[in-house]
Amino acid sequence: MLTRTLRGWELPERAVTPERIYHDRRRLLAGMAAGPLLAAAGPLFSAAPAYAADTLAGRLPGPRNETYKVDRALTPEKDATTYNNFYEFGSHKEIWPAAQKLKRRPWMVKLAGMVEKEKTLDIDDLLAKVQIEERVYRHRCVEAWAMTVPWSGFPMKALVDIARPLLGAKYVRMETLADKDQMPGLRQFWYPWPYVEGVTMAEATNDLAFMVVGLYGKPLPPQNGAPLRLALPWKYGFKSTKSIVRLTFTDQRPISFWEKLQDAEYGFWANVNPKVDHPRWSQATEWVLGKDRNNRVPTLLFNGYAEFVADLYKGIEGEKLYM
Numbered sequence: 001m002l003t004r005t006l007r008g009w010e011l012p013e014r015a016v017t018p019e020r021i022y023h024d025r026r027r028l029l030a031g032m033a034a035g036p037l038l039a040a041a042g043p044l045f046s047a048a049p050a051y052a053a054d055t056l057a058g059r060l061p062g063p064r065n066e067t068y069k070v071d072r073a074l075t076p077e078k079d080a081t082t083y084n085n086f087y088e089f090g091s092h093k094e095i096w097p098a099a100q101k102l103k104r105r106p107w108m109v110k111l112a113g114m115v116e117k118e119k120t121l122d123i124d125d126l127l128a129k130v131q132i133e134e135r136v137y138r139h140r141c142v143e144a145w146a147m148t149v150p151w152s153g154f155p156m157k158a159l160v161d162i163a164r165p166l167l168g169a170k171y172v173r174m175e176t177l178a179d180k181d182q183m184p185g186l187r188q189f190w191y192p193w194p195y196v197e198g199v200t201m202a203e204a205t206n207d208l209a210f211m212v213v214g215l216y217g218k219p220l221p222p223q224n225g226a227p228l229r230l231a232l233p234w235k236y237g238f239k240s241t242k243s244i245v246r247l248t249f250t251d252q253r254p255i256s257f258w259e260k261l262q263d264a265e266y267g268f269w270a271n272v273n274p275k276v277d278h279p280r281w282s283q284a285t286e287w288v289l290g291k292d293r294n295n296r297v298p299t300l301l302f303n304g305y306a307e308f309v310a311d312l313y314k315g316i317e318g319e320k321l322y323m
């Protein structure tokens with residue numbers, strides 16, 4: 001059932017800029033020719049989204065989908081947005097300042113491969129076609145840190161339906177933008193850019209697979225994968241591809257970025273399982289972002305989502321499902 005509840009971190013209604021004033025500000029901005037004027041006006045305009053055609057205005061966070069309940073506190077927004085993995089901006093956790101450079105409009109998403117007809121969608125046209133909802137999901141990185149955050153977005157199945165894949169398509173290959181001018185991490189030439197991941201069609205159309213465009217009721221920040229990323233909460237976080245520019249439908253199992261780099265440590269399935277250790281560390285417990293690093297809590301099979309996804313893996317138990 002979809003209900004709309006107000007969270008503590010949301011602005012009170014009176015503090016939100018009414019849409020009309022927001023548009024007036026943008027018109028005023030467009031009319032301003034002089035740089036110094038803009039600089040002087042800085043603080044007044046800083047709350048406005050940086051997008052020209054913001055099809056998300058007034059649509060975030062969206063009604064909360066209560067199907068997916070989480071028995072953990074939300075991670076503080078500051079932790080989820082300042083401790084990130086986004087190797088295109090650097091192979092460390094403090095990439096958020098560098099990521100602010102990412103140009104999020106215009107943004108095109110190509111739907112390619114085994115589809116009725118390949119198409120390239122403008123993100124705003126895509127957003128106009130889908131219903132935005134909010135889901136609180138756990139996220140478990142393969143490095144053994146975890147968070148719980150409110151994503152806004154739409155089921156990946158809606159995007160698959162728009163793509164109209166052919167019957168023979170078995171996998172979806174997701175690809176991140178790779179632009180050297182915006183992404184300093186790409187200078188690390190030993191990584192197999194672009195960042196690629198893949199899921200089966202059954203995984204892509206499972207209701208848990210979620211295309212994300214917002215976080216904590218706001219447009220998704222660049223460091224978290226704006227303007228369009230995936231959230232696959234039952235898998236290790238590296239499967240959740242950020243800043244997606246291309247989905248390719250294929251009958252070949254995609255080889256992911258991490259698998260290309262180190263196939264002894266990272267595989268295709270990468271489902272969370274506390275009983276299957278990473279070759280270099282235990283996966284039995286995790287550190288929750290914002291809490292004491294030494295106060296670890298147990299990791300759950302499929303990261304707590306077994307009831308929704310365990311059936312996807314019946315009959316293929318012989319595969320390396322947990323690495």
Ligand code: MTE
Nearest residue numbers: 084085086087141176195224237238240242
């Ligand atoms: N997507 C791209 N394009 N590049 C990356 O480096 N890192 C992955 C995943 N998606 C990554 C990516 C990993 S390892 C994790 S844990 C999550 O993004 C982190 O998401 P977050 O920074 O929003 O917490």
